[in-house]
Amino acid sequence: MSGIQKYSSIEQAIGLYQSGNNKRTNKDQTGKSFQSVLDQVSSLTFSKHASERLEQRDISLSDEQSKRLEDGVDKAEKKGIKDSLVLMDSLAFIVNVPSHTVITALDSDESKDKAFTNIDGAVIV
Structure with missing residues (x-):
């Protein structure tokens, strides 16, 4: 069972999954697009x-x-x-x-x- 990872929350699992896709989706670990982050500034x-x-x-x-x-x-x-x-x-x-x-x-x-x-x-x- 050493191949199974445990996560304390679904958000942590999603964040880890999305972080590997950042270059393709232009989204940060919270799932926000680059444009939405700019708009907040x-x-x-x-x-x-x-x-x-x-x-x-x-x-x-x-x-x-x-x-x-x-x-x-x-x-x-x-x-x-x-x-x-x-x-x-x-x-x-x-x-x-x-x-x-x-x-x-x-x-x-x-x-x-x-x-x-x-x-x-x-x-x-």
Whole structure:
């Protein structure tokens, strides 16, 4: 009977089994995908369009600005806003609140004389 392993819980057995499959499934020992772990680190994601706009417009967010943007989205969510304009410093962000996804980003030059449509609320942080 030396070939039989004993486990104290089903979770331990599953964790051991999954750890051998990490390279194929991109899951950690808890069964979470790499993307879900990344999503837990930051509550916001940036759409491909928003990422391109940030790069094109040479906009980079400091850690403090990222935190303020996340706080603004949290405020919008508490107010029941679905699509929000978040104004911060000289930047404007359109955010889909339920998915915590930044749709686009504009700097002060581009947001002047613009009309923002398809939003149902705004937050200033």
